[in-house]
Amino acid sequence: MRALTALSERSVPTVSSEELAAAAGVNSAKLRKDFSYLGSYGTRGVGYDVEYLVYQISRELGLTQDWPVVIVGIGNLGAALANYGGFSARGFRVAALIDADPAMAGKPVAGMPVQHTDDLEKIISENGVSIGVIATPAGAAQQVSERLIAAGVTSILNFAPTVLSVPEGVDVRKVDLSIELQILAFHEQRKAGEEAAAAAAGGSSSVGGAAAAAAVVPPAGRTAAEQRKGGPEGDVPAVMPA
Template structure:
């Protein structure tokens, strides 16, 4: 997803139309590679030498034919009659995803979610290094979060340039997100992971992926409602339609104050 994005799926993701690459890997496949990688890494830790497409597909929760086709975009890394070499595949996928290099990342907006992300172990283990934690609230400056000092957003441009940061994570309130985004892009960031419930406008060449907790829940609610409706009332017609719209207010702040 969500997206599968969500796609994303995704539905997810914004600026990037390129498919015209040497051996272009479909977006849907790229989105699944991290999934395969996780399953393979687990096998690797159990010292499993080889794995069949059927087994790996089960572990990753996908169709085996789909998995084989996905791998075929990377090249022919399997052995017929045997399966795939786990270590080799881990390396190939890591390389393809660009995880064999170091990716410095800045997190902007150190509220609850920023905290959670700063402490998230899944970053460091995959080549993602938190270069800096930034917040507009000067009161937070210097405070240690996950062993790193929070720095003021005034330092954003300098940090992005000196640390060669190309990926930014936005966990600010929605009102500040676009401005933070603009500054990140101006400073040289070309990929943004946005947790703020806002549509970000970015120039061509900049990728945006969005993670929206509220949207995911709303999608679940839709299906949940349909389940309930199907159970009770078989041939459901138009809903009664009470025209007294209880307008939901968009108070939706992701954090208390940050950007």
């Protein structure tokens, strides 16, 4: 979708699966197969109409409608989220900012007055909000989630470092900022291990009890699109069988 949007902005009329795959850093056959599940939106011998494809995928991903969201907990992170331009650019409208601190009430953040938690239920129902963002301290998160859900929210993006317990039918996504760092650290460690291994090539290595430094992820040429989610390989650090 990112690659497509970029093409659309450059007013490129059509694109082949090969070109789009290169831009997105995926295999062209996979891209075609994936698109085929949505329907036959391409033209043989020509490629895909960029605008049409953008529309079809947007629709499929639910980006054609406008989603009102509330952000609860307007600390540093909440304020950062409120100011984050990417939301409005992608079909999300920040309907309200909510905080439990009475001193925050009325204060403008990102050009919008912060409202008090007391009005949470009213705000949710009046705006037809179904997606809530929790950026409160860990201690408040569970309670906030319960109030959000009782008021009608069915999807929650949780930045608080707690696992929320929610009824079935409610989706929770947890963003753990430190996990991203952990994944980088994992690969950093591997790099160090590889260097050491290369330096001591052939030497008598003292392996403790496991395949600690022995299992090495193949470096492989990195394409721009692997930045989709980052690290050398996938999302989860892979430990290869021996």
